[in-house]
Amino acid sequence: MRDGRSEPLTLGDDANFSMRIDPAPSVDAPLVFAGYGLRIPELNIDELAGLDLKGAVVVHISATPRSIPGPLQAHFGSAAER
Numbered sequence: 252m253r254d255g256r257s258e259p260l261t262l263g264d265d266a267n268f269s270m271r272i273d274p275a276p277s278v279d280a281p282l283v284f285a286g287y288g289l290r291i292p293e294l295n296i297d298e299l300a301g302l303d304l305k306g307a308v309v310v311h312i313s314a315t316p317r318s319i320p321g322p323l324q325a326h327f328g329s330a331a332e333r
Contacts, residue, residue, distance in 0.1 A: 269313060283307040287315060291327045294319065 260266045268274075286298045288311030298311075315328040 278308065281307045282310050285309050285311045287312050287328075289315065289319075289327055291319065291323055293323065 262268075283302055283304055285302060285304075288298055288309060290297045290299060315324040319327075
């Protein structure tokens, strides 16, 4: 949503599903947007704080902001850390 209006995304152009497991045939769960989905204690960043993620599918940007130093980007941007 931008400026109070829905902004549709095109799967494949604007978004994709990245899964490291075989997907379930169907999922009935809310989507929760978590920004970059980062927790970086050194920078007091916790984008998951306060989000109700129980039973939800987390949607996040699979990149890191340029404002974060390179070594922290590499470590906290990894799939293992997210």
